[in-house]
Amino acid sequence: xxxxxxxxxxxxxxxxxxxxxxxxxxxxxxRRTEALxxxxxxxxxxxxxxxxxxNGAGKTTxxxxxxxxxxxxxxxxxxxxxxxxxxxxxxxxxLNMASGNASFVWSLRPAEVLAFYGRLYxxxxxxxxxxxxxxxxxxxxxxxxxxxxxxLSTGLKQRLAFAKALLNRPEVLFLDEPTLGLDPDVSVRIxxxxxxxxxxxxxxxxLTTHYMREAEELCDExxxxxxxxxxxxxxxxxLKRQIHIGEVVSLRLDPAEPIGLAELSGVLGMRRRGDRLExxxxxxxxxxxxxxxxxxxxxxxxRDCRVREADLEEVFVELAR
Amino acid sequence: xxxxxxxxAEVRASARPPEGLIHEWVRTWAFAHRNLIMARRNVFFVFExxxxxxxxxxxxxxxxxFLELTPQMTAFILAGTVALSTVQVCQLxxxxxxxxxIWSKSMKHQFLAPVAIRHLxxxxxxxxxxxxxxxxxxxxxxxxSAFGFDFLGAGPASLATFLLGCFLSALIIGLFVCALVILxxxxxxxxxxxxxxxxVMLAGVYYPVSVLPGxxxxxxxxxxxxxxxxxxxxGYGFEPVFAHPALMGFALTALYLALGHWALAAALTRxxxxxxxxxxxx
Numbered sequence: 062x063x064x065x066x067x068x069x070x071x072x073x074x075x076x077x078x079x080x081x082x083x084x085x086x087x088x089x090x091x092r093r094t095e096a097l098x099x100x101x102x103x104x105x106x107x108x109x110x111x112x113x114x115x116n117g118a119g120k121t122t123x124x125x126x127x128x129x130x131x132x133x134x135x136x137x138x139x140x141x142x143x144x145x146x147x148x149x150x151x152x153x154x155x156l157n158m159a160s161g162n163a164s165f166v167w168s169l170r171p172a173e174v175l176a177f178y179g180r181l182y183x184x185x186x187x188x189x190x191x192x193x194x195x196x197x198x199x200x201x202x203x204x205x206x207x208x209x210x211x212x213l214s215t216g217l218k219q220r221l222a223f224a225k226a227l228l229n230r231p232e233v234l235f236l237d238e239p240t241l242g243l244d245p246d247v248s249v250r251i252x253x254x255x256x257x258x259x260x261x262x263x264x265x266x267x268l269t270t271h272y273m274r275e276a277e278e279l280c281d282e283x284x285x286x287x288x289x290x291x292x293x294x295x296x297x298x299x300l301k302r303q304i305h306i307g308e309v310v311s312l313r314l315d316p317a318e319p320i321g322l323a324e325l326s327g328v329l330g331m332r333r334r335g336d337r338l339e340x341x342x343x344x345x346x347x348x349x350x351x352x353x354x355x356x357x358x359x360x361x362x363x364r365d366c367r368v369r370e371a372d373l374e375e376v377f378v379e380l381a382r
Numbered sequence: 383x384x385x386x387x388x389x390x391a392e393v394r395a396s397a398r399p400p401e402g403l404i405h406e407w408v409r410t411w412a413f414a415h416r417n418l419i420m421a422r423r424n425v426f427f428v429f430e431x432x433x434x435x436x437x438x439x440x441x442x443x444x445x446x447x448f449l450e451l452t453p454q455m456t457a458f459i460l461a462g463t464v465a466l467s468t469v470q471v472c473q474l475x476x477x478x479x480x481x482x483x484i485w486s487k488s489m490k491h492q493f494l495a496p497v498a499i500r501h502l503x504x505x506x507x508x509x510x511x512x513x514x515x516x517x518x519x520x521x522x523x524x525x526x527s528a529f530g531f532d533f534l535g536a537g538p539a540s541l542a543t544f545l546l547g548c549f550l551s552a553l554i555i556g557l558f559v560c561a562l563v564i565l566x567x568x569x570x571x572x573x574x575x576x577x578x579x580x581x582v583m584l585a586g587v588y589y590p591v592s593v594l595p596g597x598x599x600x601x602x603x604x605x606x607x608x609x610x611x612x613x614x615x616x617g618y619g620f621e622p623v624f625a626h627p628a629l630m631g632f633a634l635t636a637l638y639l640a641l642g643h644w645a646l647a648a649a650l651t652r653x654x655x656x657x658x659x660x661x662x663x664x
């Protein structure tokens with residue numbers, strides 16, 4: 062089994078197979094929550110990999126198992142060839158993680174937080190001081206060096222969590238909602254750092270996010286997880302083709318929402334976006350002329366009409382349904 | 383080696399230099415340094431270092447005056463007062479290694495790093511020993527100046543053995559408190575310390591264990607602090623209850639340290655299995 066795993070792991074930063082995890086809670090009325098039901102995931106070295114899914118899909122559970130914070134009930138997982146249960150210490154030396162809702166000891170200052178965790182990764186002396194200074198500069202925390210953690214803003218806390226995750230120059234980095242609740246400008250800077258890490262250091266990055274634009278912008282590959290299983294994976298464009306949910310006809314109409322349109326043959330869905338009505342159809346070549354004929358027949362004025370592919374968010378919604 | 387196996391080996395050889403003793407010390411120091419920062423920054427830490435031990439020594443000293451106890455009996459009582467205060471302060475520091483992270487919901491970061499129980503236990507214990515020595519010095523100063531109690535009356539070696547016994551007892555207690563908190567979450571905090579006080583009570587802090595009921599005497603025979611107190615008081619002329627009490631104390635200590643380490647390791651594994659480790663970080 063170990064030899065087979067090693068071979069299977071070749072060139073893979075993460076190789077998880079058939080992972081299962083059930084949480085049990087309650088004494089009087091025991092409850093079981095199946096968080097993972099045979100999730101498998103292979104991530105090549107040096108990739109930025111997106112893990113998308115609705116709340117409670119199993120994203121954090123999967124990342125936590127890979128990060129050695131949880132022990133799976135079944136299946137196996139290797140990070141850089143090391144088993145996450147039996148060789149957890151070797152995994153921990155090479156991996157790090159930042160989450161959007163990270164928290165650190167409240168009375169410590171950013172430099173002290175970094176120095177504490179730096180030491181846990183074995184950094185000491187001048188190397189530790191230099192690394193802490195580098196990361197404080199990189200994450201623009203210099204002006205807040207002496208501010209206690211509980212007095213930092215959400216954005217600064219998140220930047221500190223990101224800095225902490227880089228302390229040991231991880232070969233594999235897990236980012237759990239890294240831009241959650243951040244201002245757009247801070248999010249842009251964090252995304253730029255993520256891209257730079259892969260480009261300059263070859264770091265393998267797995268990130269979970271609810272922002273589809275972020276996933277499309279950063280990730281080479283994306284996996285959709287739902288109900289504890291990986292439902293689909295691939296590059297964003299390939300996923301859109303694979304999970305074919307039709308094309309979107311974006312219309313500006315007067316009146317804005319004609320009655321009966323949703324019942325037309327080939328119309329898969331409708332939603333309002335600003336002053337436009339977006340109609341998802343199964344085959345645009347066939348349905349667009351029919352749609353326009355019907356609108357003219359109803360006396361609806363078409364002021365603008367555009368056709369586009371369904372975006373990742375629509376694929377996400379379809380899969381999450 | 384086949385080419386496929388070579389590839390597999392190459393994947394594994396994401397070479398990180400092997401680690402040595404310096405890394406062991408650095409990880410241990412991380413916890414010690416954090417406890418030191420917290421102790422320096424929090425006014426309540428100064429309070430627990432000076433106020434309660436001072437109050438304990440003064441009130442117990444005054445009680446010995448009121449009861450018109452002999453210097454020998456005064457030494458008996460005040461030795462117990464010192465033991466209780468040093469153990470309490472020192473074990474708190476060991477428990478802080480986990481409690482700081484539980485209170486700030488940062489537990490997972492600590493155990494995401496390649497740390498072992500020995501690092502967090504020893505690092506925080508070192509600060510506990512330092513703080514325990516401060517408590518002892520304060521109590522010795524109050525005891526000798528106000529009540530004429532000579533802490534060196536049993537000899538320096540006896541005192542050193544007694545203090546070491548107290549600090550090691552604190553390490554054991556701290557390990558078990560950490561294990562309970564990791565196993566049951568913050569709701570275990572108060573019950574863990576209640577259990578600690580109960581056990582210390584059975585160690586014969588202010589009285590010889592011979593006055594305890596039979597079942598309690600049996601329990602006290604399994605508590606290392608019982609033996610360290612017995613050995614220290616023998617230096618003040620009290621007939622020792624046990625043969626070779628210091629030796630027995632250290633032997634039991636070694637056993638409980640191994641058990642405490644195992645208990646904490648098992649609690650951590652269980653919390654990784656149940657997901658409590660993550661819940662403690664949310």
